[in-house]
Amino acid sequence: MAARSACQQLLERLKPFRAAEGEPQRPWLQVVQMASGKGGVNLSAHCVQAPKPAGYSVLGLTAAEVELDVLTGENRFNRVDLYEDAGQSLSPWVDVGQIEGSFAMGMGLFLTERHRYDPATGQKLTNRAWNYYPPTHKDMPRDFRVKLLKNNKNDIGIFNSKATGEPAVCMSSVCLMALQQAVAAARRDSGHNDWVTINAPSTVEDTQMACQTSAEMFVLS
Template sequence: MVSVSASNTFSGANSIFTGGSIGSETVCFGVQKACNELLTRMKPVRDKMGSPTWLQLVQRCYEEHVNLFSQQIHHAGDLEPYDTWGMSCTEIEVDILTGKWQITRVDILEDTGESLSPLIDVGQIEGGFVQGLGYWLMEKLVYDRQTGELTTFNSWEYHVPGAKDIPIDFRVKLFQKRPNRGGFLGSKTTGELGICLSISALFALRHALNSARKDVGIDEWYHLGAPTTIEDIVLAAGHTKRDFKLNI
C-alpha cells in the first residue's frame, strides 16, 4: 500500500549520481528520509485518533488533506565515509603454449556490515570480480600507431568476459554481524570492491608463469600489466620458435 515512483527530471531535477557503489545506500537513505517526513506530517492526526490502524490513519489523513507524498534526495554528508575490506584467493590453470586460461576456483570473504540483502550483495561481488577479470586479463585498447584511431572498438576486437570465463568454483562469503556506524542501517556497500579483489587472478597467473619459466631455466624479470592478454601470456612464457616446430 506504499508505492515508489521512478525518478525522472520532474521528480528529481538534480538527483545525485549512482557511481562509486553508492546507489543502494543513497536510495535507501532517501526512502528513510521520505518515511520520516510522512510520519511527521501524520503525527498530529495519529495523536488525535489514539491508536488507529495504518489504514484508518491513512484514510483520516486523506480526509484532512495531509500531503501523503514525499520527495527526498541524498545530500553529501548524510552518510559518513567508511572503509570496506575484502580478501580473495584465485586458482588458475594456464595453457603455456596457447596462453589460454581457466579459473578453477575463487574464494572471497568481504565485510558487508549488516547486509541489506545478502543475495544482492553476493551477486554484486561476483559481478564486480568478473568485471575485474576483463580489466586484468582481457580488455585491451589497441590504437593505430599512425592515426591514433582506436582499433578495438567492437565485440570482434574488444573482448569482455563471457559465461565460460566465470570461475568454475565460485565461493563468496559475507563477513556479517559487524554493524557499520557510518552506513545505512549498519550496512556496507558492495560491487566495486569485487573489481579490486580480482587482481588476485593476475597474481595467480604470475605464479603459474613463474613455475613454467623455472622449468625451462628462465630466471629474468618480466612485466604483467592491465590487461595481460592471451598474447601477452604466450610472450611472457619464454617460448622460442623451437617450441612450435612439429618434429616428425
C-alpha cells in the same frame, strides 16, 4: 544516505495521518491514501547528500587457482575463494550477486579488455565484441565461492551495512597475480629465472609471450 534523508522527509509529512491521539496506528496503505487524497501531501522527496558522509574501510580476502596453457596463453580459473566484510548485510543474496558481478568486471579489467587505437589517426579499433573482449560465462571461475563476514557492525553505514560492489573489483586483481605466478613457473621450466612484468590487461597474447616458450622446447627425443 541521501535515500535515508528522503525517507525521513516523507515520514515527517505522513506523521499527522498515521494515528489520532489515543488511537492505534493506521495501516500504511490507509495512511498513504489519506495523505495523498484528502491531505494533498507531496509523496515524492528529493535529497542531495552533502556534506559527504564519513568513510569506512572494506576488508576482504581472495585466493585464486589458475590453469595456464603455455603454448597459447589461454587460461582457466578452476577455483576462486572470496571472503568480504559487508558489515551487517541488508540482503546476503543481493550482496553476493553484487560481488560476483563486480569480480567478473574486474577479470575483464585485468585479463581481457584491452583498448587499441590506430597510431596514425587515433581512431579506436576495439569498438565491438569482435575485437573487444569483456568476460563471458566461460571466463568465470569453475568453482566460485563467495562468503560474507558475519555480525560485523558499521555504525556509519545504513543499518550497519557496507558497500559490496566496488571492493570486489579490486580483489579480482588476484587473477592477475595468480596468472603471473603461473607464468613464472612456466618460465622456470624453460630455464628463464629472471623477473618478468605482467601488465593489465594480460591478454592471451601477452601471457603467451611472457612465458617465452618455443616450438623447440616441445620436441620429443
